[in-house]
Amino acid sequence: MRKTCLDMVYNLAKTDERIFFIGSDLGFETLKVFRQEIPNRFFMEGVSEANIIGMAAGLALEGKIPYVNTIATFITRRCFEQIVLDLCLHNVKVRLIGNGGGLVYAPLGPTHLAIEDIAIMRACPHMTILAPADADEMRRLMPKTVEHDGPIYIRLGKGFDPIVTTDDIPFEIGKAIPMRFGDDALIVSTGICLRVALSAAEQLATNGVGTAVLHVPTIKPLDTEALMESITSVRAVVTIEEHSTIGGLGSAVAELIAEAGYDPAKRFRRIGLPDVFPDQYGSQDSLMRRYDIYPEALVSTVLQLLDSPNQNRR
Amino acid sequence: MNMKTLSITTAEHTPTCAQLDSRSKELRRTIIRMFEASRRGHIGSAFSVMEILRVLYDDIMQYNPHNPRQINRDRCILSKGHGCLALYTILADKGFFPESELWKFCQAEGILGGHPEYGKTPGVEASTGSLGHGLPIGIGFALNGKYERLNYRTFVIIGDGESDEGSNWEAAMCAAKHKLSSLTVLVDYNKYQSYDSTYAVMDLEPFVDKWRAFGFSVAEVNGHDVTALRESLGRVPFHNEKPNAIICHTIKGKGVECIENDLSWHHKSKVSDEEIAALLNGLEAC
Numbered sequence: 071m072r073k074t075c076l077d078m079v080y081n082l083a084k085t086d087e088r089i090f091f092i093g094s095d096l097g098f099e100t101l102k103v104f105r106q107e108i109p110n111r112f113f114m115e116g117v118s119e120a121n122i123i124g125m126a127a128g129l130a131l132e133g134k135i136p137y138v139n140t141i142a143t144f145i146t147r148r149c150f151e152q153i154v155l156d157l158c159l160h161n162v163k164v165r166l167i168g169n170g171g172g173l174v175y176a177p178l179g180p181t182h183l184a185i186e187d188i189a190i191m192r193a194c195p196h197m198t199i200l201a202p203a204d205a206d207e208m209r210r211l212m213p214k215t216v217e218h219d220g221p222i223y224i225r226l227g228k229g230f231d232p233i234v235t236t237d238d239i240p241f242e243i244g245k246a247i248p249m250r251f252g253d254d255a256l257i258v259s260t261g262i263c264l265r266v267a268l269s270a271a272e273q274l275a276t277n278g279v280g281t282a283v284l285h286v287p288t289i290k291p292l293d294t295e296a297l298m299e300s301i302t303s304v305r306a307v308v309t310i311e312e313h314s315t316i317g318g319l320g321s322a323v324a325e326l327i328a329e330a331g332y333d334p335a336k337r338f339r340r341i342g343l344p345d346v347f348p349d350q351y352g353s354q355d356s357l358m359r360r361y362d363i364y365p366e367a368l369v370s371t372v373l374q375l376l377d378s379p380n381q382n383r384r
Numbered sequence: 385m386n387m388k389t390l391s392i393t394t395a396e397h398t399p400t401c402a403q404l405d406s407r408s409k410e411l412r413r414t415i416i417r418m419f420e421a422s423r424r425g426h427i428g429s430a431f432s433v434m435e436i437l438r439v440l441y442d443d444i445m446q447y448n449p450h451n452p453r454q455i456n457r458d459r460c461i462l463s464k465g466h467g468c469l470a471l472y473t474i475l476a477d478k479g480f481f482p483e484s485e486l487w488k489f490c491q492a493e494g495i496l497g498g499h500p501e502y503g504k505t506p507g508v509e510a511s512t513g514s515l516g517h518g519l520p521i522g523i524g525f526a527l528n529g530k531y532e533r534l535n536y537r538t539f540v541i542i543g544d545g546e547s548d549e550g551s552n553w554e555a556a557m558c559a560a561k562h563k564l565s566s567l568t569v570l571v572d573y574n575k576y577q578s579y580d581s582t583y584a585v586m587d588l589e590p591f592v593d594k595w596r597a598f599g600f601s602v603a604e605v606n607g608h609d610v611t612a613l614r615e616s617l618g619r620v621p622f623h624n625e626k627p628n629a630i631i632c633h634t635i636k637g638k639g640v641e642c643i644e645n646d647l648s649w650h651h652k653s654k655v656s657d658e659e660i661a662a663l664l665n666g667l668e669a670c
Contacts (some may be wrong), residue, residue: 110531115561118554121520125558128524131502131510132532151514152551156521159511160502 071227072169075203078212079137079167080104083111091127092122095220119144123152123164126187130162135216137314141175142168142184142225157221158194164221170200171225171261172312172356173348184225188260189317191223192290198243199289201225201261204233205282207287210241227262228354233263235285246293248300252280253305255336255372258297260286263310263363267369270368281372292322301327306337310368312358315342335377341368354359386400397633399608404639404670408435408610412639412667414473420660422489424653425498427663428637428646430469430606432574433541436632437462437474439613440539442569449479452506456536458523458650461510463518464543464572465499466651472496472505480507516549518542519569523559526567526627537620541570545577548586553598556627558581565621568628569600572607578650595629607632640666 080101083089089231091104105112115122119140122138126136138145145168146153157164168187168295175182183305200215200222202208208226213220222243239247249264250271255346264285271281284300301307307327309320327336343361350360358364374378404412407465415430437460441447445458462471469489478482481495488494495505499513510521522540529536542552559567577585588594595602601622605612613632620628636650637643652659 103614115558116554118558120516120551121523121554121558124517124520124551124555125524125527128510128521128526129528132525132528134528141668152517152520154515155511156517367411 071202071205071208072229074208075167075212075224075226076101076139078209082212082216083108086135087111088133088135089216090134090136092126092136092138092194094119094122094138094144108115119149120152123149124156125344126164127152127156127160130164131160135163135165137165137167139167140169141182142171142187143182145290146187146190146223147185153191153197154194158196160200161220163219165215166221166223167226168223169226171227173354174228176348176354176357177351179351182347185256185314185343185348186317187223187225188289188311188313188319189321192322196220197290198222199225199251200287201242201289202287203235203262203264203285204231206233206237207235207241210237211287214241214243225261226256231262232265233352234268241287244288244291244293246296247285247287248282248296250281250283250284250306252282254280255376256284256300256304257368257372258284258286258300258307258309258319258323260289260311263312266363266368267310267366269365270372273365273369274372277373279372279376286319289319289322290324294326297323297326298330301330301336306372308339308341308368308375309370310341310363312363314345315340315343316345318342339371339375341371395608397604399606399633399635399638403606403608405610408438409607409639409667409670410471411438411470411477413664414477414662415469416663416667418454418469418472418486418489419655419663421487421492423655424490424649425469426466427463427469428643428649429467429543429572431638431640432469432634433462433464433467433572434473434638435608435610435613436541436570436572437470439610439617441474441478443614444617445539449507450481456534458537458539459509459522460539460541461512461518461522462500462541463512464513464515464541464546467541467543467572468496468498468500469659471500471508475505475507478507481505495580515543515546516551519552519555519559522567523555523562523564526564527562529566530562530564537566537568539568539570541572544571544573544575544582545576545585546586547571547588548577556595556598556600559627563625564627565624567573568617568620568630569595570630570632572634573631574634574651576636576645576647578647580647592631595631599627601626601631602631603632604633607634608638621654639670641670642666
């Protein structure tokens, strides 16, 4: 997904002279071809996130479209005020590409885990948040980022994530994508958790529980219309994300459900990281399992919410 | 000890009261009237930076107040946004917006906030107020000019207290790396920040040497001496491949003796009629 994203920046830059790339001391030879072919729009700056965000804002105020890339934690937390003021207050077309959203950097420890990036980006006026599920979706998404107004945060997965999306529905920023239909429960996912959601829905189907899956690659602005449409017809809703349960997709959906005032009330759960710093290293997968972000745990949560499949049928 | 590396303020650059001419006094009178209308603001900081802004807009910068976004205009960012009373005064003086807006400073229906806001106030190039943001944005402006082969210049005014912010020094390295000779940093070095003197809170010395070490070509000037400011700014770029820094030695509250270097005047609210009268009288006495 990361390679696809950066390759797309290069491809887009070849035909659009407004596109610049700014990296913060990235890995050796990252986007080497961009640097060689378009050197005057390629900046590899130092480990200086505050400066590069302001610099990108300055370029964007002049009509350029800078794509800025570094590790997700550093591009969100370290320069948060620059994001709020330089990007969001000025409402400029800067694109932040965050490597390793969620638990990707599990072996590197909590300093590198982006578990609240969605929450803090959600709180910023004008910010758009994108979390695609796989490289194919990234390929459809990136061209849409060029003309979209205002700043965008693009949350990247690990790379080589299984392809679970299709091009049946054209990608539109701000649009959720129904991946599967069902009458009993709804799983709402974002990013690479789509594959967990689809797997769980398949297992639930074999248990006789019709489970819809709504993929939300744009967390902000939230596609409230698609969500309401999907939520209305089911009794139970579960959100799943590789993120803290505070402030992310689950919170956004909870706010929507609470304010909609459903009667009878919807049964609702958020799956994600509890309010902790992960206490183990290991791998992305092992940490996801530790915090119940895997298909069997999701199945169990849905069944608990519905009480039981049999009861559900009554 | 080598006195050169100490880079202390020399007598040559030390501001004195006698140097304010009638235009500088008139601009300050306007600031006091804005202050009277709003009863709040950072008046000491505005008086400190007034001549820097005056010389930039009177003598140095190319711009069109009727077309503030003209592509090849020189750009000025007041990164120490709390000095905006001075910026608004000069922008109104030049015709960027009607003078009547000045009397609505900080008011709900006005376009002039307690810190400059891009998109709201014509002539304001970037929203500032939180410190340490202007120089990185100015680098973006300067890089764009270089890429587009436009010959506009970018001036960023930062405060001495603001110089504590690490983002300035990230930006300084970046500006030097990109050889941004079209970029000029003007430091309003009045030696006082909010709590106490810069020497007590966070000593910046050797300040000139710091900028030089970060790759800038540096000059020092009395920041209230318009002739010296004109001369110094008229010489930029000092070097074809280096960004410029001009350390402007100033006095906080310059022009009204009773508030000069008085930290209780850093930010004032609920200003009384008596205090307004004292400011006007003090200015006339200067």
